[in-house]
Amino acid sequence: MRHSFGSYIRERREHLQKSNPRAFTLRGVSREVGLEPSYLSKIERDTQPPPSEETIKRLAAVLGEDGDMLLAMAGKISTDLKEVICRRPQLFGQLLRELKNQPDHAVLRLVREVRDGEW
Amino acid sequence: MRHSFGSYIRERREHLQKSNPRAFTLRGVSREVGLEPSYLSKIERDTQPPPSEETIKRLAAVLGEDGDMLLAMAGKISTDLKEVICRRPQLFGQLLRELKNQPDHAVLRLVREVRDGEW
DNA sequence: GGTAGTGTGTCCTACATACTCCACACATGA
DNA sequence: TCATGTGTGGAGTATGTAGGACACACTACC
Incomplete structure (x- = not known):
């Protein structure tokens, strides 16, 4: 894997920030996702492990990324896929x-x- | 699902106990698996949620059951499968x-x- | 030169997970 | 009858998970 979860998130956010500087600040995104800025900051710098599945999905939605891929970078699998397998x-x-x-x-x-x- | 994790374990253990009464007591199995008897007791009666992945796999080995199936009954997926997907x-x-x-x-x-x- | 917005550092907390430890009550055979 | 083996009950613990609260330093703007 070329990127850790955090560094990938940061890269993606900063990329979006180029075309929309106001919305995609760390604080902007954290507000949108429903997290404290300090928490997201730590996640982006891989100080903190990736957040929960639900939070990752909201983050993916806000950043326009694929949920399954982001979850995978966090070593997780969507519960709906888990259910398919567990059945x-x-x-x-x-x-x-x-x-x-x-x-x-x-x-x-x-x-x-x-x-x-x-x- | 017809069986919960615990009740299934108990049924399987008691089945094996019929043909090998000494080895497949709750205490015997718990010693083999490396758990406290009281803990296994609670698991078998679904008082306690299913144990960890590693413990489930050891339990499956001792009881001659399929690991993936037992894990699935616990709502879990083997880490090696998880890795296949996450890749x-x-x-x-x-x-x-x-x-x-x-x-x-x-x-x-x-x-x-x-x-x-x-x- | 305040003030508004940016990211960050430190400490703290609530809850879940994955168990252990010890005491107990019952049965069984010597 | 008493040691031994059986399952169980209740309490406690260690570690991990998933964050929040709040103060801080830097920058840009008016």
Whole structure:
């Protein structure tokens, strides 16, 4: 992983700040997300571990980032995905371990297969 | 889910106890797993929430159960699977949400496809 | 030269997690 | 009858999680 959670958030926020200097200050974003500025500051500098799943999702929404990806950078998985797996743990466990070392395009092909119903 | 985590553990342990009365007492298993008997007792009666991932895995080994399944009953996912997903969160997120409502046999077919390299 | 807005440092807290420790009551066989 | 083994009850503890409160220093503006 090239970026830690915090440094990525900071980079993204500062990027957005370039085209909208007033809204995307640390204080602006923290207000929007519903956090204390000092807390977000510590998160962005990786002083503090990443926040909770819910907070990460709100943060993703405000920054226009993908929730699953941000959660992954925090080492977490969305509860709705967790439920999918927990409902059929052996089945999906097997599938995921099988796909672990497959290249992206192979997995993607599978996704399309299922979606387009080619079976 | 027909069973809670605790009641399932208890049932499985008592089943094994039938063919091996000395080894599969609550105290015997708790010693094997490395827990206090009172703690395991509370877990089996769902007084206490399920234990940690590591403990669940040791418990699964002692009881001859599938780790992923026991973890799932506790609402958890093995860290190795978590890592697989966190490495490519969007890809696997998409796949899992696509497969969420597919029947078992369809998913199983996918598993076999990948394993047998039919592509 | 105040004041408004920026990020940051330090301390604190409430709650959850993952257990242990010790005492107890009951049953069982020697 | 008494030591031994069984499950259980209640209390306590250590560590982690998820933040909040508040003061501070710097900058820019009027």
